[in-house]
Amino acid sequence: MAAAGDAAPHVLVVPYPARGHMQPLLDLASLLASRGVRLTVVATPATAHLLAAHPASVRPLSFPSSSSDHDASGPAPIGADIHALAAALRAPLGDWLLRSQNNSDGNDDDRVAAVLSDFFCGWTQPLAAAAGVPRLVFAPSGLLATGATHSLFRRAPGTPVGNASYAVAFPDLPGSPAFPWRQISRMYRSYAEGHGGEGADAIRDNFLWNLESAGFVCNTCHPLEGAYLDARPLVDLAGKRVWAVGPVEGSTGNDDEPKDDDVTAWLDAFPDASVAYVSFGTMMVPPPPHAAALAAALDRAGTPFVWAASTATLPDGFEDRAAEAGAGLVIRGWAPQAAALRHRAVGCFVTHCGWNSVLESAAAGVPVLAWPMAADQFFNARIVVEEARVGVAASWAGFGAVPDVEHLARSLTEVVVGEAGAGVRERAKALAAGVAEAASEGGSSRRELDGLVQVLRELAGRRRNRCDHKSFVSVQGH
Missing domain, CATH: 3.40.50.2000 (Glycogen Phosphorylase B;)
Known part of the structure; x- marks a missing residue:
């Protein structure tokens, strides 16, 4: 019987296919791969080339025909993109995940220990739950923005109703920050004002699904957002564990960036x-x-x-x-x-x-x-x-x-x-x-990353030993 520490974790990664979201998640995948994690990344024809610079243990997973040709880097509204991506990938990805968990060839190494998906991919939460796999939310934004955005859909504050000075307060965040209505994300304003179209419900469901996840992995660090990290657990993220692993891009700079x-x-x-x-x-x-x-x-x-x-x-x-x-x-x-x-x-x-x-x-x-x-x-x-x-x-x-x-x-x-x-x-x-310092080996962000890897290893070990993934909460404290 393999010990938890000996298990090689296999993680399914589901990016949101816009460059500003996908690149940091792939950079995180490379950091995880450097620590022995095996990753399968959902890719589309528009994004597959982005995996070329990453380790061989970061493997692409593509689906045929129309389910693989979605690209969210264009001008379409976020809600429509979320809905379209979910519609294209939900069924084939759900089937793949179930097959990987119920394989009959006895190869437990290919079983997925966790799903790691972008916070615009909340639709992966019910897929992971159906397969008995914990899902981790990757937040490409800072912790303040991530907490505030989820707070909006969790609390559903009202609209200004003619009050030009109306501001939305976030009482559960450190310092109780408040922002004028015009500075609130257009995603939420469109939803609250009732003109978000058919994508409005997709956006709301997306963020509420995130709050059902096992935890958040955030591209931030203590020197920038110490006030919010020290306040964990955050009510606005349903009290879930947050790993602050940033900046993930080449530690403190992208050495692989093309030179000009x-x-x-x-x-x-x-x-x-x-x-x-x-x-x-x-x-x-x-x-x-x-x-x-x-x-x-x-x-x-x-x-x-x-x-x-x-x-x-x-x-x-x-x-x-x-x-x-x-x-x-x-x-x-x-x-x-x-x-x-x-x-x-x-x-x-x-x-x-x-x-x-x-x-x-x-x-x-x-x-x-x-x-x-x-x-x-x-x-x-x-x-x-x-x-x-x-x-x-x-x-x-x-x-x-x-x-x-x-x-x-x-x-x-x-x-x-x-x-x-x-x-x-x-x-x-x-x-x-x-x-x-935070991004260097031994720094706060790398200690958080190592803690995340340890959790993934324990999950892989439990999967090998046929333990229930619902026990994830018992290993969140690392």
Whole structure:
């Protein structure tokens, strides 16, 4: 009889097929694989190539025809994407999971010890329950945003009903934070206001299913969210165990990220910490008036910049003028964000505060000009600006209002070189040191990861010995 510690855990991984969700989950899979865990990852034709850089023990699982061609990286509403992905994969994945648990060839090594799926894949919870397998929720967002989002669907707070100053409070989270209604996730606002369409119920069910899971694995770390991690168990996550294992991307940077020598060479010409790196992520495109305000502010402040503009519409002539003056570089398409943020010349990150961007700036020690627009970004910006105090707010209005150009220019100057921003810059450096320590072997995040692996090993051992997976709760304390 194999001891629990000798069992090689086999984990079924179900990503949400959008790059910002899937890549961190695959990075976590690689970390687990490096500790002896075997992983089977659900892949689609649109996402299978992302597994190529990961260890051989991270194996793809694809399904034929229409069930494998869904890609959630496009512009469709989240609710519709969740519903479509579940409709495509629920039946074949449920069948595969049941077969893996009830194999007749006597090979217990292929039995799944746990399901690890993205928090937009709540539909995997009943599949795992039917197969007698515990499910762990992977949260690609921070713990504040994860707890607050689940709180919304757990408590179902009401709508403003004409009250322009209405704010939603989160009394069960440390500090009882409150956010104006316009800063609450559009997913919940659409659901609460009754115009979320047929995807609204899918979103609600998704998050309520997550609260039935065995626990949460969160891409965060103690230096960034210590207040929330120290408060565990969180009522807003149904008191479930949370493993804080971040940042999962290459510990403190993605060494496998493709290099862009042109960007590096351009940055090499500038003094240390003098350039602003601008990016609103791959999915968030600032409206033309917002982009124009930022372009004017960069001109007014005289701050050299690299702008990963994707498909953003910039003012006529702005890009050419900046290039001719040698003061700015506009990148269309893929941009080497992690590498650029770690370049010595970059002294400010103008960002929408998507969680991956927050983690990358924290790891690089770069202060932030925070411009949240939607989704979880207002929660993340609160951590950056008000809690860690490694950034300054460009605007809290999101898409609702265009910030004043003079205010943006002053904020840029403050963060990059201003005397008032000296403390922000020093705290950003200190945060980077803390994040590096947390992500190093023996650091807090790696201890959490090792505790998670130990739980998976015990689950695998119990499966080999035909123990009931409902006893998962007895090993959550690791």
